[in-house]
Amino acid sequence: MKINTTQWVLLGVAAMLAAGCATSMHPDEARTKAAAMMKASFKDRGQAKVTRIDQDDMQKNCSIYSGGNVMPKDLAARLEKAQQALIKxxxxxKLLGDWKAGERVAQAGVGMQFSDNPKNPAGGNCYACHQMTKAELSYGTIGPSLYNFAKLRGYGPDIQRYAYGKVYNSQAFSACSSMPRFGHAGILTEQQMKDVVALLMSPDSPVNK
Amino acid sequence: MRKTVVIAACMGVAIGFASGLALSQQDKSTIEEIERYRQALADGNPADLWEMRGEGIWKQKRGPKNASLEKCDLGLGPGVVKGVYTVLPKYFADSDKVEDLESRLVTCMVTLQGLTPAEARKDPFGGPGKKVAMDALVAYITSQSRGMPMKVSGKHPKEREAYDIGRAIFFHRSGPYDFACATCHAVDNQRIRLQDLPNLLTAKDAQRAYTSWPAYRVSQGELRSFQWRLYDCFRQQRFPELEFVSPASIALTMFLAQNANGGVFNAPAIKR
Known part of the structure; x- marks a missing residue:
C-alpha cells in the first residue's frame, strides 16, 4: 500500500498524540490513583485495618513533598505548629521515669503490626534508628546518635520538656521527620515515654556515661 | 519460636564479631563481618531444592484441564523460561494487564490448567510444614535468568501508569507509625539496627537489592519471593495485609524493577 501526503500528516499527528500520552502522569493524579489502588489491594488483618491507608494532613503533605520535592518553609512551619498543639x-x-525501664522500651521492636498481639505493650525501638549507649552496638543510623544526649545539651527542665515533646510528636519540631509520633499515635503510654525520657536525661543513665 | 531463636543466634554472631573490635573501626568492621557471614552462607544454597521442585511442577499436568504450564507465555513467548524474569513485570495483551511473575503464573494456572483465580492464589507463601507450588515455580523460573541484565521495558502506556502509581505508593506515608517505603529506602548508607538499607531510588542500590530476590531465608528456612518481600515490608510498616498479586503489589514491583534495570540478575540468593 502506498501512503499519500495526507496519510503521512495523519500518521505524524497520531505519533505526536501517542508520545503525549506516553509522558508521565501528573503526580497528583498518580497519588490519587495510588491511594485508591492501595485501598483495594490491602485487607484488614487483626489490629491493622485498611483505614491505615488513609492520610492525615501531615502524612499527605509529607508524601507530596518527598523524592526531591522540597516543602516550602511556611508550610513546614504551619504543620509543626499544628502538631505542637497536639502534644499532651x-x-x-513529672517527665522523668525509670531509665532502666526506658532501656527496655528502647530495645523492644514490636507493636501495632498485624503479627503482634495488641494486648502486649508496644516498644519504642529507638535502637533501630539511633545510637544511644556505648554498650549496644546493634543500632541503626536513620536518626542522629543520641549518645550523651543530656551530657551535651544539659540536664535542665527545658531539655527534659523538649525530649518528652519530641518522643510524643516528632513532627512538632521537624516537619516530615522519619520518626513515629509515639504519643500522638498512642504507640507508647505516658509512663513508657517518661521512662524513655529518663534514659535520655538521667545523669546515671548509660546514655550519659 | 524457632524463627526468633535463629534470628537471635544470627544477631549474636554479628554482635560477637563486632564487640571484639576496636571502637573506632566498629561500623566498618561490623559491615565487613556481616558480609563475610553472607559469603559463608552462599557456599551451599538450599534454594536449589525449590528450583528442582519448581521445574517438576512447571512440567507436571495439573488442574481440571490436566495440563502443564509449559505453554505459558511469561513474556517472551509460550514456554520460554530462559531470561524471562529480566523483562517482568510487563503488559500482556491477552489479560490486558501489567503482570509480574507471580500474577502471570496465576493467569496461566487459570487459562491453561482450569483453576479458578481463587484456587490459583490460595497458597502464595510456604511456611512451617507447608511447601507451596508458587514458591517452587518462582525459584525455578527466576533461576533461568541468573547472570542476565534486567531490562524491564515500561514503554506501554499501562506499564508507564504502573510505574507512576508504584512511585506514588513508594512515597505514601500513613498508618500509626507514619511510615512510607521511602522512610527507610530513600537515603544512601543507612542502617536499621545492623541491617544495611538500600536506597531504592539509586540504580546501584536498587540493582543490588532487586537482583537478589527471591532468596532462601536462613532464619525462616523458606524460599521467599518478591511478592513475599513486599508483603513483609508492609507488615513492618504497620500497614494492613497486602493481598497476593494485588494491583498495588504489581505497580510497586514495576517501579522497583525498572529502577534496577541494567543490574545483573543473581537469584535465587541466600540471606540471613
Whole structure:
C-alpha cells in the first residue's frame, strides 16, 4: 500500500498524540490513583485495618513533598505548629521515669503490626534508628546518635520538656521527620515515654556515661 | 519460636564479631563481618531444592484441564523460561494487564490448567510444614535468568501508569507509625539496627537489592519471593495485609524493577 501526503500528516499527528500520552502522569493524579489502588489491594488483618491507608494532613503533605520535592518553609512551619498543639504533657508535671525501664522500651521492636498481639505493650525501638549507649552496638543510623544526649545539651527542665515533646510528636519540631509520633499515635503510654525520657536525661543513665 | 531463636543466634554472631573490635573501626568492621557471614552462607544454597521442585511442577499436568504450564507465555513467548524474569513485570495483551511473575503464573494456572483465580492464589507463601507450588515455580523460573541484565521495558502506556502509581505508593506515608517505603529506602548508607538499607531510588542500590530476590531465608528456612518481600515490608510498616498479586503489589514491583534495570540478575540468593 502506498501512503499519500495526507496519510503521512495523519500518521505524524497520531505519533505526536501517542508520545503525549506516553509522558508521565501528573503526580497528583498518580497519588490519587495510588491511594485508591492501595485501598483495594490491602485487607484488614487483626489490629491493622485498611483505614491505615488513609492520610492525615501531615502524612499527605509529607508524601507530596518527598523524592526531591522540597516543602516550602511556611508550610513546614504551619504543620509543626499544628502538631505542637497536639502534644499532651503529663498532668503531674513529672517527665522523668525509670531509665532502666526506658532501656527496655528502647530495645523492644514490636507493636501495632498485624503479627503482634495488641494486648502486649508496644516498644519504642529507638535502637533501630539511633545510637544511644556505648554498650549496644546493634543500632541503626536513620536518626542522629543520641549518645550523651543530656551530657551535651544539659540536664535542665527545658531539655527534659523538649525530649518528652519530641518522643510524643516528632513532627512538632521537624516537619516530615522519619520518626513515629509515639504519643500522638498512642504507640507508647505516658509512663513508657517518661521512662524513655529518663534514659535520655538521667545523669546515671548509660546514655550519659 | 524457632524463627526468633535463629534470628537471635544470627544477631549474636554479628554482635560477637563486632564487640571484639576496636571502637573506632566498629561500623566498618561490623559491615565487613556481616558480609563475610553472607559469603559463608552462599557456599551451599538450599534454594536449589525449590528450583528442582519448581521445574517438576512447571512440567507436571495439573488442574481440571490436566495440563502443564509449559505453554505459558511469561513474556517472551509460550514456554520460554530462559531470561524471562529480566523483562517482568510487563503488559500482556491477552489479560490486558501489567503482570509480574507471580500474577502471570496465576493467569496461566487459570487459562491453561482450569483453576479458578481463587484456587490459583490460595497458597502464595510456604511456611512451617507447608511447601507451596508458587514458591517452587518462582525459584525455578527466576533461576533461568541468573547472570542476565534486567531490562524491564515500561514503554506501554499501562506499564508507564504502573510505574507512576508504584512511585506514588513508594512515597505514601500513613498508618500509626507514619511510615512510607521511602522512610527507610530513600537515603544512601543507612542502617536499621545492623541491617544495611538500600536506597531504592539509586540504580546501584536498587540493582543490588532487586537482583537478589527471591532468596532462601536462613532464619525462616523458606524460599521467599518478591511478592513475599513486599508483603513483609508492609507488615513492618504497620500497614494492613497486602493481598497476593494485588494491583498495588504489581505497580510497586514495576517501579522497583525498572529502577534496577541494567543490574545483573543473581537469584535465587541466600540471606540471613
Amino acid at each position: 504533657y503529663p498532668a503531674d508535671g
